[in-house]
Amino acid sequence: MRKPKIVILGAGYGGLMTTVRLQKHLGVNEADIVLVNKNDYHYETTWLHEASAGTLHHDKVRYDIRDVIDRSKVDFVQSTVVEIKKDEKKVILENGEVEYDYLVIALGGEPETFGIKGLKEYAFGITNVNSSRLLREHMEYQFATYNMEEEKDDTRLTIVVGGAGFTGIEFLGELTNRVPELCHEYDVDQHKVKIICVEAAPTVLPGFDPELVKYAVSQLERKGVEFLIGTAIKECTPEGIFVAKGEDEPREIKAGTVVWAAGVRGNSVIEKSGFEAMRGRVKVQPDLRVPGFNDVFILGDSSLVINEEINRPYPPTAQIAMQQGEVCARNIAALVRNKQDLEEFKFDNKGTVCSLGEDDAIGVVFGKKITGASASFMKKVVDNRSLYMIGGAGLVLKKGKFNIF
């Protein structure tokens, strides 16, 4: 009898969690498991703000996929997904194709630029290892160039962060710690450096507790961040950005570095493959399958799960993707064993911690508000927990964060 073939696309939080759980649930003779990923490593998306600022080396935010998969049970294919032919039950890869009986799409999100002119071309993203490394290098290059100019251009040292959501705020926390180091490394007067955060929404960290938001803003302002709230980026150019508050005439802010940290949409492969989607995200069934496709699961940033309490989608996070991965693995194991009664996914929100740099953070954990050192401690616990969930204690020892006191 032919074994069913399970193909998992993407080795992010959702895909990798599905893989490591499946290799636990299923015996070698029950199924063939294939994991497809662009790189041979997994990276911690939630740590990229550190690699981008330069406070943590990018090698610390990634690990080899082969270190966490059981190679006797899982075939790893390093390739990029081009398109899913869902009616033919196969996936077109950049260097081949692969057929499936069960498919898990966990390809991650893409930056959403809302059609703002020039953002795609001129803004840097905190999206993956390559983009974070380039952003770090770009800032260093601006600082290094500054000293070589006959006519000093102070706007080289201006860094604009578009978006005061989770990623934007965490990046600002790291950046304010990094700037004194950059100034020392490149002989730059720290007073010349400007950090500006532009947010179109009427508040920083929308959805967060207002008291915690106030704490975060005052801490970052104290460290030199200027906030322009309720202000939209209208255009990005090689020289900086144009912003406007409400219906005001746009004004220019010249800046050597513009970072876009304001939005995530689903993967473009989703729409290209003909799935019905909103901004690349598919509203999945409670069992995480795509309506009408009983053999296709979608997890993580490309899936849409409604928070019934407020009738709005849950924001895409590592926490939700990993929980989806656990349920998805159990549901696929059930299908392989011909059980048709699948488990429903329910998000169990254990809390959220937003880092404000090495030794500061804000958060709500088990319903309790925390700030400062204790929140920062919890953030590292959360970071280590992701490692533990996917790779066990060994991975925590290898890649964990222990500078916690």
Place this chain on the structure above:
Amino acid sequence: MRKPKIVILGAGYGGLMTTVRLQKHLGVNEADIVLVNKNDYHYETTWLHEASAGTLHHDKVRYDIRDVIDRSKVDFVQSTVVEIKKDEKKVILENGEVEYDYLVIALGGEPETFGIKGLKEYAFGITNVNSSRLLREHMEYQFATYNMEEEKDDTRLTIVVGGAGFTGIEFLGELTNRVPELCHEYDVDQHKVKIICVEAAPTVLPGFDPELVKYAVSQLERKGVEFLIGTAIKECTPEGIFVAKGEDEPREIKAGTVVWAAGVRGNSVIEKSGFEAMRGRVKVQPDLRVPGFNDVFILGDSSLVINEEINRPYPPTAQIAMQQGEVCARNIAALVRNKQDLEEFKFDNKGTVCSLGEDDAIGVVFGKKITGASASFMKKVVDNRSLYMIGGAGLVLKKGKFNIF
């Protein structure tokens, strides 16, 4: 009685040696000594190829001037020299002016681009701390950018070094050691990296022993350097260079990084101040004074001293500049004490060692040819000697190179 005022312009090898020797020879009551320098640090010009390649941090190639001068005897002024009004016996600084009774011009050289179009704009230089740091950052930025490109542009990873003289060859030695590190850091396939050295002269390291030259070339070729000898750079563009052999039609070499390491001329302040000069260098008297100006000494890269044996000028080196500094200090001390019989400068060539990276070098020391590990050892001895001559054992301990075995 008014004390004579000695003004020393530049804290490079020549100027700093003059200063530390003068503070030893003269008592506090004999003269006022003023040292003027653009930066508050001295840098080891002969180590810049390491900072440029990224094999040695730029903070290791510089030290604080205040650490080696006796502040009870020497006033340090941090400023840039604009012009010397030699008939009024004063120096115009960017932020003021200073009068002198005795002047030492030791402002160092500048890159000589021989009027080649685009070199000044688009090529990087191994000239000072700022330019070396920028070159290092530029290469890193090219490597980081490579991975973000949808269409990979391999020429980003091509590094052209213009000039196979001392600086060019020493830089190539470090660069070939650095490239594997860069490839690892930025996830780049080493086979994509190209290093090309272009030299207009018919040989590498003109003036060096042919046997040693052969050794150097074969070592660098083995490590991946392609040499284009007898080939001139005709133009530098943002995309690379145009080269031609003899009367051939120029051909383009696309390269993400072009380094110009081929020529040094005297300081532009020399010509601006109306001194008679050839490429910014003044043919000084045997006592190191400028013909016609009994109160002005010129040392180092802006001075011209003829090697009588071959009737050609000595190439400007740290060794000659430091020896000039010693003689200059003795001559000024004599003038202060109203002795008119000045010492004549005679260059005592102790040998030359050209590094080929961390653990390899070629050289002639006390007339003996050496290569490999023993030459590399001698190179570090030479580097430490400069520190010792200027700052004593304390400076050697602080900044010396001890990775010698």
